[in-house]
Amino acid sequence: MESVFVIGGTRFVGRAAVEEFLDHDYHVTIFNRGEHENPFADHPEVHHLPGDRSDTSRLLAAKREVDPDVVLDCVAYHPEEVREATEIFADVDAYVYVSSGAVYADEDVPKREDETTLKACTPDQAADNSNETYGNRKAEGDRKVFSAAERGVNAMSVRPTVVYGPHDYTExxxxxxxxxxxxxxxxxxxxxxxxxQRVYVEDVASAIRTVAEEGRAGEAYNVGDRxxxxxxxxxxxxxxxxxxxxxxxxxxxxxxxxxxxxxxxxxxxxxxxHLLDTSKLAALGWESTxxxxxxxxxxxxxxxxxxxxxxxxxxxxxxxxxxxxxxxx
Known part of the structure; x- marks a missing residue:
């Protein structure tokens, strides 16, 4: 049985992703601070490791303990977190970063992964926590993924547009x-x-697994309702x-x-x-609900x-x- 290490994993997208990997016979470890209710507390194939992802020594220790095949990074909101994670998990079979459709700077219709310009990100924006810089920080996280791939890391990103579905805490x-x-x-x-454009949460989860299994290093994949x-x-x-x-x-x-x-x-x-071209992801065999x-x-x-x-x-x-x-x- 393959194993997936999920940074996050108890809320909305992370929760749906854990269910998706479980449905496809993965053993799952979730790594988070435990501040939210764990819906998998009694699941025999889900192990919880407590820890703050900003504590790199704890993240490294968790990596050594679990030795995962796949890493899913659901809660990387600053580019430095992506850089650190791609270094710690440099030898895994796949590292998938959950980015966002908010990374695009131009109002192209539709927005395409390899054509539409990404937002810039200044050092001040990279360290910010406001909604105004969310897209900038996610875009810089994508660039960290691309840099990691150039170093030989099998790192990829998914870019969902606005997500909806069960357990949506954004409301x-x-x-x-x-x-x-x-x-x-x-x-x-x-x-x-x-x-x-929006995207159903279970489709984001299936996109993450599809990219982990079929995606190419250094690539980003848009995710949205067909x-x-x-x-x-x-x-x-x-x-x-x-x-x-x-x-x-x-x-x-x-x-x-x-x-x-x-x-x-x-x-x-x-x-x-706001419309994302999802043909690149569909070419991997992904379909939306x-x-x-x-x-x-x-x-x-x-x-x-x-x-x-x-x-x-x-x-x-x-x-x-x-x-x-x-x-x-």
Whole structure:
């Protein structure tokens, strides 16, 4: 049985990846600080090693103890972490870094791994922790992967766009699911046609395993739903699976301002279309889950959870003020 060492592994993408590797007969070791509930605490094929990835001596000791075939790096948010990990795990069969579709500097449609320019990253940005530098830091992490590959490390990266699905602690899609499930009228930013491609979490997990098994050193692979939905179609599909009817009310920036809101106040809104070309990953044999099926699973788990996205989008009170103004126009 092959072994995979997962840095992270208990939340969302990491959790789905652990399940994916288990389903394909890997023995899994998860390495993290143990600050979040471990859903695999009682699983006989999942071993937990406590440790902080920033403690390189502990990470090295864990590597020597486990001697893994594959390393999955789910929680590298600074390029120095990627550099250290690729040095420590230089001799593994595959090191896969979870990067992001946010690495791209240009608004190409679609964005392609070997054509679209990556964001630059200054030393100050590399050490930052803000959302504003997330894409810059992930891009520099990719460059560390490429450098490691030049040294002979079988290092690769995956670049998922916005991830959705069960156990999504970001609650970005939960915001819309909760709105549609609770109210008959829901405010939609703009004309509803903004396109921010998403990717189902289980597909990210299968992409990670596919790249670990079939990918080439020094390569990055975009990950996204094969069929990208506009925000309006996303909300309509959610309503279908929630078995409810909802009136979607469009509002411009000017109209939203009556409630102290703007287009960017809403989760999953993006002014420019964001679409990743996933043909490179598909050439390895990867396929995405049909969006209808993925939404059905997402809705089912959402209804069993207590997530409502309340903290990531406008309050119902602000939304209601705008809806009231629009009724008088």
């Amino acid at each position: 970005r899609l939960d915001y819309w699911l909760a709105r549609v499930n609770e109210y008959d009228r829901v405010l939609l930013p703009g004309d509803g046609t903004n396109l921010w 069929n990208a939905l506009t925000l309006q179609r996303t909300v309509e599909l959610a309503a279908d699976h929630l078995d409810t009817d909802v009136e979607l009310v469009h509002a411009s920036d000017r109209e939203l301002s009556t409630g102290g809101l703007e287009l960017r106040s809403f989760p999953l809104y993006r002014p420019h279309p 049909p969006v209808d099926e993925a939404m059905a699973r997402t809705v089912e788990e959402h209804l069993e959870s207590d997530r409502d996205g309340r903290e990531v989008g406008p309050s119902r009170e602000d939304e209601a003020r705008v809806l009231g103004v629009l009724e008088t126009i």
